[in-house]
Amino acid sequence: MDKNTIVGIIGSGAMGAGIAQVAAVAGHNVIVLDLNADALVKAKKSISGTLVKLQEKGKLANADEIIARFTFADDISALKDCGLVIEAIVEKLEVKKSVFAQLEALVSDTCILASNTSSLSITSIAAACANPSRVMGLHFFNPAPLMALVEVIPAIQTDAALIGPATELMKQWGKLPVVAKDTPGFIVNRIARPFYSEAIRIYEEGIADMATIDWAMTELGGFRMGPFTLMDYIGHDVNYVVTETVFQSFFYDPRYKPSFSQKRLLEAGWLGRKTGKGFYNYAEGAAMPEANKDTILGTQILERVLAMLINEAADALHLNVASVADLETAMTKGVNYPKGLLQWCNEWGADKCLEKLDGLYNDYHEDRYRASVLLRKQAIGNKKIV
Numbered sequence: 186m187d188k189n190t191i192v193g194i195i196g197s198g199a200m201g202a203g204i205a206q207v208a209a210v211a212g213h214n215v216i217v218l219d220l221n222a223d224a225l226v227k228a229k230k231s232i233s234g235t236l237v238k239l240q241e242k243g244k245l246a247n248a249d250e251i252i253a254r255f256t257f258a259d260d261i262s263a264l265k266d267c268g269l270v271i272e273a274i275v276e277k278l279e280v281k282k283s284v285f286a287q288l289e290a291l292v293s294d295t296c297i298l299a300s301n302t303s304s305l306s307i308t309s310i311a312a313a314c315a316n317p318s319r320v321m322g323l324h325f326f327n328p329a330p331l332m333a334l335v336e337v338i339p340a341i342q343t344d345a346a347l348i349g350p351a352t353e354l355m356k357q358w359g360k361l362p363v364v365a366k367d368t369p370g371f372i373v374n375r376i377a378r379p380f381y382s383e384a385i386r387i388y389e390e391g392i393a394d395m396a397t398i399d400w401a402m403t404e405l406g407g408f409r410m411g412p413f414t415l416m417d418y419i420g421h422d423v424n425y426v427v428t429e430t431v432f433q434s435f436f437y438d439p440r441y442k443p444s445f446s447q448k449r450l451l452e453a454g455w456l457g458r459k460t461g462k463g464f465y466n467y468a469e470g471a472a473m474p475e476a477n478k479d480t481i482l483g484t485q486i487l488e489r490v491l492a493m494l495i496n497e498a499a500d501a502l503h504l505n506v507a508s509v510a511d512l513e514t515a516m517t518k519g520v521n522y523p524k525g526l527l528q529w530c531n532e533w534g535a536d537k538c539l540e541k542l543d544g545l546y547n548d549y550h551e552d553r554y555r556a557s558v559l560l561r562k563q564a565i566g567n568k569k570i571v
């Protein structure tokens with residue numbers, strides 16, 4: 186796929202507009218499709234404004250040339266000459282399947298069809314097509330122009346010969362592609378679930394408040410944002426729904442169980458920063474709570490959450506979700522963890538991680554704390570996990 190390939194983007198929201206910008210900066214003519222005319226106007230203004238600002242800052246030399254590569258359309262027939270179409274619309278399976286079925290009937294037989302879904306089954310989406318072999322997932326992270334990671338997800342029907350070219354194309358777009366098996370949450374949204382869920386559990390049990398948990402994870406753990414700050418930043422309409430989707434998709438495995446605390450925020454419309462209130466109050470003049478900077482308590486919090494994260498990474502490796510290198514890249518570049526979780530396990534010690542998990546399991550007798558068989562095997566003699 187070269188720069189002469191026309192790229193279609195379905196959906197002009199933040200993700201769709203961001204992916205469109207990436208493709209255009211890489212040299213492609215891009216068609217942005219949205220049935221909502223007002224959304225198209227907003228996207229056009231936003232993309233143009235962003236590119237002009239980048240030029241003013243010296244990060245682009247040709248904003249006008251890039252802007253000229255865009256076409257904005259409200260009729261799906263505009264995509265008929267595309268060589269690649271990336272769908273970035275609402276996370277509803279039936280809606281996506283309907284779009285892919287329409288799309289397949291319109292484009293050429295060689296056009297690649299991709300979904301930017303963060304947690305839905307690529308195999309299910311592909312099944313809507315008569316020729317599912319050209320369907321795959323290309324999951325970008327928000328904001329797409331700034332975040333380096335792209336998860337490349339072949340469905341079980343995807344032609345394996347397309348995986349290499351897709352990863353090479355993402356590299357040409359300046360991205361870091363990783364290949365993930367089509368399992369719920371792929372790499373990042375699967376492995377990262379305990380960062381949120383275990384932090385909420387600690388809060389719900391009254392072990393520590395939100396500010397203290399956030400402090401422990403950032404100051405002691407080196408994470409860029411604490412879990413409550415990050416959930417508020419992402420938005421509970423996004424973060425909670427991904428958690429719920431992963432939980433359901435894993436046949437209600439307790440390891441991915443959502444929380445009532447976050448569900449109530451969603452029900453109240455307290456979605457985080459975007460609405461001015463979430464776990465924290467962002468209203469003007471509102472005081473942010475102070476953390477209890479007790480190092481002993483903070484270390485206990487960090488180790489509990491970290492053990493759960495490491496366990497998820499170990500299990501993903503055990504079940505061949507991705508390679509070691511791609512698992513580590515995904516977590517450091519997709520959610521900016523301070524280091525890869527498998528590396529962290531080696532430094533911390535598989536035996537220590539297992540001891541923490543088994544201790545939690547003995548206390549709670551909940552299957553959410555069951556240790557991965559790979560972690561258990563490596564803990565014998567404290568062998569490195571990779």
